[in-house]
Amino acid sequence: MVFLYAFLVGGGICVIGQLLMDIFKLTPAHVVASFVVIGALLDVFDLYDGLIEFAGAGASVPITSFGHSLLHGAMSEGHEHGYLGIAIGVFKLTSAGITSAILFGFLVALFFRPKG
C-alpha cells in the first residue's frame, strides 16, 4: 500500500510545484527554494514526520524533505546543546544527500562532456 501512497503523494507535491511555475510564473529555482522553506515550516509543527510515515518515499524524495531534515537535525542537537546545537546539527541528517550530490556531481563532470 505504501507504494501507492508514495506515488500519489510524491506526484501531488510535484503538481503543486507545476502550478506555482505555470500560474505564478516562478522559475524552477524559486519553486525549489520555496519548497525547502515549506518543508522546514511543516517540521516546526511536526507535520512532515506524519507524512513520511504515511507515504514513505513519496514524502522523503521531494525536496521538501530536505528542509524537514535540516530542521530535524538542528532540533535534535539543539535539545542537547542549546542554541549552539542548532548550528552543529543543521547538516546532521542531510549530510548523506549533500555529500553524495557533490561527490557524484564532481565525478560525473570529470568524465562526461556536455551534450547538445
Add this chain to the structure above:
Amino acid sequence: MLNEPKNYKENVKAFQPKIPYVRNCLKAFLFGGMICLIGQFIQTFYMHFFDYSRREAGDPTVATLILISALMTGFGVYDKIARFAGAGSIVPVTGFANSITSAAIEHRNEGVVLGIATNLFSLAGAVIVFGVVSAAILGIIRLFLEQVF
C-alpha cells in the same frame, strides 16, 4: 497606445502561447510520482536486505537516487526527461542532483577548480542557502518556545 509600457504586459498576453495547465500538471504528477515510486522500491530494498528502519533507509535511498540522476545527467538523458516532465523532474531530489551535475558539466572546459568545483552549486546553492537560513531561524524560534512553555 500599444507601445506604452503600462499596457505592455496586457498587450503581449495575446501573443504568448497558452499554457496547457491540465496537461502540464498531469505530466508532473506522473513523472514525480514515478520517481517517488522508484525511490520507494529502493527504500524497501534497503529496509529488507540491510535491516534499516524507514527513517534510516531514507539516507541511502536519497544517495542512490542522486547517483542515478547524476549518471543520467552525464548521459544527457535527464535533461530530455526534464523538458517533458516539468516540475515532476525538478521537485524530487533527483532534480537537485541534476542541477548540480549539469552546472558542473557545462563549465568543465574552464578547468577542474575554476570550472567544475566553483560551479557545482551555481544553481543548487539557492536550495542550501534558503534551507539552512530557514532551518536555523525556525530552530531558534522553536527552541525558544519549547523553553518558555
